Amino acid sequence: MEPDPAPAGGAAPDRPVIQTSAALVGDGADIAQARHLAAGFLTRAQAEHGLPVSQRVMEVTQLVVSELVTNARKYAPGPALLDLCIAGDTVEVSVWDSDPVLPIARAADAGRVGQHGLEIVLAVAQGFEARREPVGKRITARLALADDPGGALAGRRPL
Template identity: 60%
Template sequence: MNAAAQNEGQEPLADRLITASAAFEGSAGIAEARALARDFLTSVQADHGLPVSARAMGMVQLVVSELVTNARKYAPGPCLLNLEINDGAAQISVWDSDTTLPSVRAADPERIGQHGLELVMAVSQTCCVHREPVGKKITASVVLADDPGGDAAGRQAM
């Protein structure tokens, strides 16, 4: 894991950048990406004192798994995963070399698979797709702390 807190011990926690990143190739990279996310959030909580709910731990790993799986399935070459803490949320970015932008498909109970983007959008506070000079980057954010009632902080229960 390449987790780093820049200027550790020199600036207030809110001013420090907490990140982790890695490149993945092949299907084995999917499990490694989930492990990176889990280890990163464990470090965020243990080493930096930021609260990470069990819900957030699971949702970040789900988002990482879905985005890296799609990148490995549809794009040639490696994919790059970047994790960052920003304003009480984990920001998950996955870059791949495919220029085709994903889209959410219409609901179809008969369809097997291809629900990953729907899942990512459902569990994320934000989800954006950006075309890059080469390929694309999908970025999603998941709130780290839950309200006392168990809902994701800043979200209303439906």
């Protein structure tokens, strides 16, 4: 995990951008490996940089990583890339895969078994972006790094 000396969008000028990446080979161990990477990344960010990372943030980040990597493994052949980045007060989880088809969130349906991953990610993320790349696509979810002082979950606000 190397700090990037140039702040990215939204990063405080006195706080470095902290990031890590991993190539995932497309086998059954990818999801556990990605969750482990996310937990270690946030633990190091807290220990080495003094950033506030609550247990809830740790768990929600691992959940988002798990859902995005699961979707990449399920719908795209071959390898995927996982990027984790802390810029300012958010942690960004990005997953690239080789399939150019962008995901579409389905309408909520309590009777549907499975296929709720994107719904979950959209519910807990402050921001979400899906974009095509020259090869494949990149899905990015932005999560609040710290809990709301009022105790509310720091996901999307109801409309």
